[in-house]
Amino acid sequence: MKKPMDQSRFFDTNAGAYYRTDAGMGTVNELAARHIEEGVSGRVLSVGGLWPRYSLEAASKLDLVVADVSEEMLRPLQEAGLSTVLGDARALSFPDDSFDHVVLPLVLHHITEQSWRAARGEVSKVLGEVGRVLKPGGRVWISEFSVRRPVYWAEAVAAPITKLLLGLMDIPLVVMHTANFYRSVLRREDFSDLASYYPDPPGASWRDPIRPIIGIPWLQVPRAFYPVRPVVLSAKCAG
């Protein structure tokens, strides 16, 4: 059987196409970026690249490190003068209590180990690791696409076939979780003071075109066909 493509190879291959488009999420990304930039300060780690539509001016006021498994995804950030490190969100190469804030910008739905069930465990692994590198009282910021519960269960049932179909195009499985799932894992991992921000763009229409699948950049569908709601969750690390 063909080996599924891993995330680093997938994103190395697709980085150019990924950075050429905002997938129809420009305004959402803009709102989420401003929200994150208002909240973070001091020593900041962003894992899974940087938040899209970041402001270089805001980034330059931070002591910022960006980690990612893909060298090609990091390249434009490096070229912009940002500090980058190659690494996996589940095994970060930083000592305990290193950061004031950790941002996870649109990365958690990609860490799936090719199964809906395993993806849930991977979220715990990442947040455990984030809790380790955060200073006591530091904050995690999760920018994600959330789904409603019926969509979540439909994803679970469809995951084997979704994986098969995506696999034919060398695209790894993604799993969008509910916002409540993220909240429950945060509480289990000892985070508190949970806050949620929904970057819903004013005047958005169900007809607005979006590109839902990285790896198929020509596929464009009306927003209504892609039942996700962007959310930025944040929470405080036990201290």
Ligand SMILES: C[S@@+](CC[C@H](N)C(=O)[O-])C[C@H]1O[C@@H](n2cnc3c(N)ncnc32)[C@H](O)[C@@H]1O
């Ligand atoms: C959808 S892209 C988001 C990139 C950037 N944050 C943005 O929103 O424009 C997901 C990113 O997560 C990275 N990634 C996937 N799995 C990862 C892992 N286990 N650890 C760290 N980064 C990972 C990919 O290489 C890719 O850069």
